[in-house]
Amino acid sequence: MAPSLTRREALGGAAAALLVASCGGGDPPPATGPKPGSGAALLGSLLALERASFAAYGACLEVLRGEARAQVHAIRAQERGHAAGLERLITDLGGEPPPGRSAEEYERTFPRLRTAADALRFTQDLEERQVRAYLEALTDLPDLALRNAAAGICSDEGNHLATARVLQGLPAAEGPFVTGAL
Amino acid sequence: MAERSDAELLEDLLAREQRLLSAYEAALRRDAIDASLGETLRDDEREHVQALERTLARAGRRNPRASVPSPELTAALRDRRSFARHAMELEDATRAMYAEAAPRMRDPELRRPLGSIMCCGAAHVVALKDSLGVFLVN
Secondary structure, three states: OOOOOOOHHHHHHHHHHHHHHOOOOOOOOOOOOOOOOOOHHHHHHHHHEEEEEOOOHHHHHOOOHHHHHHHHHHHHHHHHHHHHHHHHHHHHHHOOOOOOOOOOHHHHOOOOOOOOOHHHHHHHHHHHHHHHHHHHHHHOOOOOHHHHHHHHHHHHHHHHHHHHHHHHHOOOOOOOOOOOOO | OOOOOOOOOOOHHHHHHHHHHHHHHHHHHHOOOOOHHHHHHHHHHHHHHHHHHHHHOOOOOOOOOOOOHHHHHHOOOHHHHHHHHHHHHHHHHHHHHHHHHHHHHOOOHHHHHHHHHHHHHHHHHHHHHHHOOOOOOO
């Protein structure tokens, strides 16, 4: 029998595809200015992911109602703030934030969200990927001020991830370590 | 002021985690938190404490001494809502300490796991907010 793909796996795969699309060749790295190893390229990747997530939550809002819609709307507003903050950090490093994509371009990479449950699973997958990306940035960014910024955003993403889980009736935290352990 | 060492920062975090662990243990004894939620949060804190203790032991440090229960905790144990609010404050202050300490770690291998615990703390705040019926997103 052929292995079946669960809806969760399909949505997770879509989130991964979105991640690849947001960070891939379509978004050029900052064109000028910052020194190699400044962290600007990594910030550019995080910015691309934030923008893609912002667009994805727009699609989620179309199928969500009531309390869940209000929570995801608030998450989306915070992602916009994160993106603006990352743009400033890249500019401060002497770089130029990557231009991003149109809503239609992002939309082509999204899965078809038919139900609120689909949207919340997609939200959870996106947030898990964002948490991982910021945790990696926390390790890799060369400058303390940049790492401080990454830690602050990562904490917000932890809040978003837990919110997505609670809205699905899951425990807020999957375990004592969101990813990685001492 | 001199920069604090990794071990000193970890000791501060351990003291905070021990305080949280004691708070959930007391709340469970006094029925000041839903048993299932309290046990989950307590068990997570116990894992954080053990992980920090192991890391400090590898660095040749002894564990900081446990503190006595605060008057605020004693007052908060009177009912579930007041304990949830108290625990949220403790969790959020601890999360803020991780957000400050993780980027400062000289050993880059410590930054990610500390960030991971920080995110667990953020999730605990969400769980406590949910128990109070308040908006989940910060």
